[in-house]
Amino acid sequence: MSDRQPDVAGDRQPEAAATEAAVDEPDLDRGVVEAWAARMISNPERAYRAGFYTATIFFIVTTLFPFFWLFVIAVTPRSNLSDIGVFTPGGTPRAEVTIPLLEWTLAVPAGVPVDLNPAAFIEIFTVIPFHRYVFNSFLIATVATVVVLFVASLAGYVFGRLRFRGRNTLLLLVLVTSFFPPAAFFVPLNRLFNANIDVLAPLMQDGSLYNTPYAIFIPLSALYLPLSIFILTTFYSQIPDGLEDAARVEGTTRLGALFRVIVPLSAPGVATAGVLTFITVYNEYFFSSLMTNGLERNWAPMLEGILQFQGQFEVFYNLMAAASIVAVLPVAILVVVAQEKIVSGLTAGAVKE
Amino acid sequence: MTTKQESDTRLLMRPLNWLETRSEEVFAYVLLAPAFALLAVVAFFPLIRTFQFSLLSDQVSDPSPLGGFAGAENYLDLLTGTALLPQQFLDPTFETPILQQALFVTLLFAVLSVLFETLVGFGQALVIDQEFYGRRWVRVAIIIPYAIPIVIQAMIFFLIFNPTIGFGTEFMQWLGIFGDNPLANSSDSFVIVLVADIWKTSAFMALLILAGLQSVDRGLYDVARVSGASKWQQFKYITLPLVAPALLVAMLFRTMDAMRIYGLVDATAGCQTVPSMSCLVITALRGTRRWATASAVAFLTAVVIGVLVAVYLVALRNREAGVT
Numbered sequence: 001m002s003d004r005q006p007d008v009a010g011d012r013q014p015e016a017a018a019t020e021a022a023v024d025e026p027d028l029d030r031g032v033v034e035a036w037a038a039r040m041i042s043n044p045e046r047a048y049r050a051g052f053y054t055a056t057i058f059f060i061v062t063t064l065f066p067f068f069w070l071f072v073i074a075v076t077p078r079s080n081l082s083d084i085g086v087f088t089p090g091g092t093p094r095a096e097v098t099i100p101l102l103e104w105t106l107a108v109p110a111g112v113p114v115d116l117n118p119a120a121f122i123e124i125f126t127v128i129p130f131h132r133y134v135f136n137s138f139l140i141a142t143v144a145t146v147v148v149l150f151v152a153s154l155a156g157y158v159f160g161r162l163r164f165r166g167r168n169t170l171l172l173l174v175l176v177t178s179f180f181p182p183a184a185f186f187v188p189l190n191r192l193f194n195a196n197i198d199v200l201a202p203l204m205q206d207g208s209l210y211n212t213p214y215a216i217f218i219p220l221s222a223l224y225l226p227l228s229i230f231i232l233t234t235f236y237s238q239i240p241d242g243l244e245d246a247a248r249v250e251g252t253t254r255l256g257a258l259f260r261v262i263v264p265l266s267a268p269g270v271a272t273a274g275v276l277t278f279i280t281v282y283n284e285y286f287f288s289s290l291m292t293n294g295l296e297r298n299w300a301p302m303l304e305g306i307l308q309f310q311g312q313f314e315v316f317y318n319l320m321a322a323a324s325i326v327a328v329l330p331v332a333i334l335v336v337v338a339q340e341k342i343v344s345g346l347t348a349g350a351v352k353e
Numbered sequence: 354m355t356t357k358q359e360s361d362t363r364l365l366m367r368p369l370n371w372l373e374t375r376s377e378e379v380f381a382y383v384l385l386a387p388a389f390a391l392l393a394v395v396a397f398f399p400l401i402r403t404f405q406f407s408l409l410s411d412q413v414s415d416p417s418p419l420g421g422f423a424g425a426e427n428y429l430d431l432l433t434g435t436a437l438l439p440q441q442f443l444d445p446t447f448e449t450p451i452l453q454q455a456l457f458v459t460l461l462f463a464v465l466s467v468l469f470e471t472l473v474g475f476g477q478a479l480v481i482d483q484e485f486y487g488r489r490w491v492r493v494a495i496i497i498p499y500a501i502p503i504v505i506q507a508m509i510f511f512l513i514f515n516p517t518i519g520f521g522t523e524f525m526q527w528l529g530i531f532g533d534n535p536l537a538n539s540s541d542s543f544v545i546v547l548v549a550d551i552w553k554t555s556a557f558m559a560l561l562i563l564a565g566l567q568s569v570d571r572g573l574y575d576v577a578r579v580s581g582a583s584k585w586q587q588f589k590y591i592t593l594p595l596v597a598p599a600l601l602v603a604m605l606f607r608t609m610d611a612m613r614i615y616g617l618v619d620a621t622a623g624c625q626t627v628p629s630m631s632c633l634v635i636t637a638l639r640g641t642r643r644w645a646t647a648s649a650v651a652f653l654t655a656v657v658i659g660v661l662v663a664v665y666l667v668a669l670r671n672r673e674a675g676v677t
Contacts, residue, residue, distance in 0.1 A: 044583070044584065055479075055480055059477055059491075059494070059495055060491060062552070063495055063552070064497075066509045066513070066552070070508075073512060081518050082518060084518050084519075085520070150387075151391060154385070154387060157384060162381045164378040164381040164382070165378065174392070177392055178609075179662055180400065181613035181630075181654050182631070183630070183651045183654055184400060184655040186399075187399075187638060188403055188406065189399050191644075221395075222391045222392055222395030223395065225392065254372070254380060255369065282502060284616075285503040285616025286613075286615050286616060289619065303502065303503075303504035303620075306504050310620075317515070321512060324508045324509070331502065332497060332500070334500070335493060335500045339493050342496065343560060
């Protein structure tokens with residue numbers, strides 16, 4: 001007690017006294033549950049803390065359990081797939097336990113699973129070239145991120161730091177594009193990317209963009225551009241004018257000042273925009289599934305690879321699970337490493353609105 | 354060699370020097386050019402073309418899928434439920450079950466998913482907003498579903514509700530909610546898609562609400578405590594009103610996103626079972642080769658989203674004006 005800060009002590013003492021009073025009621029003979037409830041009533045702070053821990057554990061379990069379960073499916077041999085439990089792989093010895101009063105029977109694991117199949121994680125690369133699909137996705141996401149960062153840097157600089165006529169109208173125009181569903185752009189784009197354009201004939205097999213990475217990353221770069229423009233506009237507008245002026249006096253061009261002074265000083269903002277763009281492009285489904293015919297040599301992204309296990313190889317549930325785990329690793333690592341950036345990026349954008 | 358390099362750099366420098374001598378206004382427009390060129394090719398131009406296509410007629414068996422001018426016919430067919438599609442956009446006679454009408458499926462999905470995601474996301478945001486040991490890792494665990502590719506999210510729930518290997522079907526049947534093969538049944542699949550979406554996107558709501566929570570002045574809580582307000586009263590009279598603007602913005606983003614749902618449906622139950630509006634565009638285009646009708650559906654989708662956005666913006670403005 002004595003080493004506490006005075007204000008904290010003042011805060012806590014009545015509560016502590018209340019708790020002691022509740023515990024030390026000698027004439028009441030309470031059971032465990034009743035005593036617990038009484039303590040909760042006399043000291044709500046405790047109830048809130050209990051609620052907080054319950055909620056935290058509930059959220060962690062619900063968000064992480066599916067990954068654990070995917071792993072359980074992945075290591076189950078194909079012959080045991082119909083026997084997968086909620087927590088244990090198929091083939092685990094189980095004992096039937098009947099719960100008294102309710103007459104339910106529950107199969108409780110009673111032993112260590114003997115027959116595990118970690119080879120599924122290798123099989124996914126031999127059955128179909130899954131590594132190529134992941135590489136395609138990775139490449140498309142990286143290129144889209146670089147393009148978006150460059151274009152959005154120019155636009156963010158203009159919206160964040162320059163005064164010119166039509167600024168608000170143009171900003172609104174950028175915002176409006178993010179209101180429309182991808183489907184509203186799809187029909188003409190599909191036609192455009194399937195058309196044989198003579199100029200492209202020497203570069204592409206048949207002169208059309210269908211079945212090339214361009215057909216995926218061009219639409220995605222444009223659709224996720226507005227988000228990065230907003231993030232970068234916020235960050236660039238916060239750099240003091242003096243720094244830019246100093247660089248100009250030193251003799252750089254206006255573009256030089258942007259890329260040598262403003263972009264490096266806004267590194268956290270650029271990283272945020274980059275991480276968010278990479279994740280959204282890597283995760284995208286609509287254009288990724290429609291702009292190629294699903295063959296790995298035609299730059300089909302990772303999602304087509306996973307769906308191959310669902311369609312062509314009907315029964316390979318364990319491979320679907322293994323492939324999902326492998327494909328989720330890049331973004332999962334990115335989230336662990338860059339979580340601060342994701343949080344600050346999304347929250348900065350929202351506060352600005 | 355040197356002269357060639359020199360002339361190369363000079364060639365490169367020439368536009369930069371030209372740019373340097375322009376006024377700030379011209380400089381601004383030049384720097385915006387790449388962004389607007391990209392948006393023009395991918396967004397503005399296709400949007401206008403989509404509208405043009407939607408006014409033409411379908412040519413299902415002709416080499417060119419778009420026929421002559423048909424006026425608003427495609428829209429009328431879609432809105433009266435007489436379009437020649439496997440699923441209807443809207444059937445005013447209600448002979449088609451509600452969950453087979455794209456407009457109602459999508460609206461119902463948007464309303465329910467945003468409602469549940471707001472509640473769950475608020476809970477998650479309140480948890481991450483606390484200071485406690487291990488907060489960093491709890492935060493990673495809570496936001497990780499947001500970063501999961503849609504196809505993997507779909508796989509997870511496809512496997513959980515697969516009747517042979519998943520436990521989900523058995524559990525829901527035991528509750529008496531699901532039938533035998535939930536992934537082939539419209540209402541069961543709708544629930545699965547809804548649960549999958551809540552699992553993934555609550556994290557997004559949580560992050561945006563967290564931004565609102567962290568902008569609340571902590572001193573207000575001290576004042577409230579001194580005046581004897583309970584935790585619930587603090588939440589009701591301080592947290593909720595101050596977070597409301599951020600909450601509405603987050604709900605706006607989520608509603609727009611929920612209205613475009615496609616991937617999750619396509620990879621779990623399939624577009625036949627749960628025909629969302631974006632699904633219907635692809636069915637019309639790929640399944641029946643009705644380009645004009647597909648364009649009309651796409652444009653109607655955009656219109657419906659536009660109306661919802663307008664409703665939100667009016668709500669936001671009223672709140673700011675103090676009308677509430």
